[in-house]
Each structure stands twice: as C-alpha cells, then as structure tokens.
C-alpha cells in the first residue's frame with residue numbers, strides 16, 4: 001500500500017438508474033463518506049499540482065484524494081430530474097451536503113475540478129446525440145462554479161472529437177500544432193471569456209493522448225497554452241516523477257463499482 005495521492009473521475013451524466021453503480025451521483029455521495037471514514041483527506045487537483053511545482057516528494061499528501069468531473073453537464077451543479085430516475089442531487093450539492101453533515105472543518109479541502117467542453121455547437125450536438133436534448137450542456141453555470149471555492153472549471157478540449165459530431169472518438173489523433181491549438185488554447189480562450197479565469201488544467205477526452213501533445217506541445221509551449229498539468233485515465237497513483245502531462249486517474253464505473261471496491265483499489269495501488 002503506497003498511500004500516494006489519487007485522482008478520481010466521475011461523470012454526472014451517468015444516470016442509468018437511481019442507485020450506484022449505474023448512477024455516479026449515488027456513487028459520489030457514498031464514496032465521500034467511505035473515503036472520509038477511512039481517514040483520507042480531500043484536496044483540490046490544483047493543490048496537488050502546486051506541490052508538484054514546489055518539487056515536493058508528496059509525503060505530506062499521503063492518503064490524499066482529488067475529485068474530478070468530466071464533460072461538464074449541468075448535473076455537475078444543478079439538481080435536475082432525470083426521467084425515470086428521479087431528482088438528481090448535483091455533484092456540487094453532494095459536496096455541500098457532506099460539509100453540512102460533517103462540518104466544513106472535517107474536510108476543508110473538499111473540492112471538485114469540472115472539465116468542460118468549450119465549443120457551444122459541440123455541446124449542443126452531444127446534448128442531442130448522447131443526452132436527451134434538453135439543453136443539459138450549458139455554460140451559464142461556469143462562472144458561478146468557478147467562483148465557488150468547492151469547484152474549479154478546467155478544459156476538456158474544444159469539441160471532445162465526439163462521435164456525435166462525426167469525430168474520431170479518439171483524442172490520440174490530436175497530434176500537430178494546429179489541432180492542439182484548437183483543442184487546448186482556443187478552448188481556454190472561450191472558457192476564460194465565460195468564467196473570467198484562464199483554465200490551467202486539461203483533461204484528455206477519452207483519456208487518450210498523442211505523443212506530440214504529451215511530449216512536444218504541452219512541455220515546449222507553456223507560455224502559449226499556460227496549462228500546469230494534463231490528466232488522462234491510466235489507472236494509478238501520483239508520484240513526484242509522474243508525467244505531469246499525463247497524470248493518472250481512476251474512473252468511477254470502470255475502475256470501481258462500489259465503495260468497497262474503491263477502498264480496496266486505493267489500498268492496492
């Protein structure tokens with residue numbers, strides 16, 4: 001058992017029923033309690049990157065857990081009724097409920113980084129193709145979420161190369177300057193206009209990335225993209241020498257399907 005920091009990923013649109021493991025809202029609520037009960041500590045992903053920047057050996061972050069949300073659906077921050085599955089408490093609401101239940105001082109670092117898709121047109125097409133076409137991928141909540149100390153808005157690319165747009169469904173094809181410029185810099189520009197803050201964390205859509213974006217674009221053009229780190233979805237813990245342009249993450253539903261599995265997984269890494 002290493003107890004090195006881990007980054008967990010949830011998708012607020014994963015609502016296939018009213019219970020875990022097919023409902024990431026239920027999973028998050030239960031996982032928060034289990035992680036807290038196991039004596040672990042929540043910190044923001046930004047805090048973890050701060051420590052990497054400082055050259056820390058991360059010993060002071062043993063047992064720490066960072067929370068991230070992918071795709072930026074309205075369910076991240078709004079309580080919404082899902083047909084057949086009832087009212088879904090938002091992911092941000094679940095963090096607030098936890099703090100109210102235990103007191104804010106119980107987990108002062110409780111926080112989620114929400115990776116949103118920038119392009120309004122892409123969000124509209126994904127909303128129609130993969131959700132129910134109810135306008136659940138808006139950007140009118142980004143500024144308030146960014147202003148909330150429990151959430152940060154970060155970039156999940158310009159259009160996710162999503163199959164609903166006729167895209168490849170593989171972000172590994174983003175392997176030259178022009179495509180990286182669109183996916184990383186153009187998306188950051190759009191997000192900054194909506195939130196007032198340049199997003200400095202990036203999540204690879206589908207968790208996949210090209211050698212070019214990891215080894216050339218991100219490390220060599222830092223003044224252009226102004227990103228501090230990028231996360232993928234390789235399972236693992238974060239070490240001082242982990243590639244900051246492909247930080248590992250554990251994905252709810254793929255890597256664990258119950259709180260018991262999650263705790264066993266974290267223990268085993």
Ligand SMILES: [Zn+2]
Pocket residue numbers: 070071156160205206
């Ligand atoms: Zn995604």
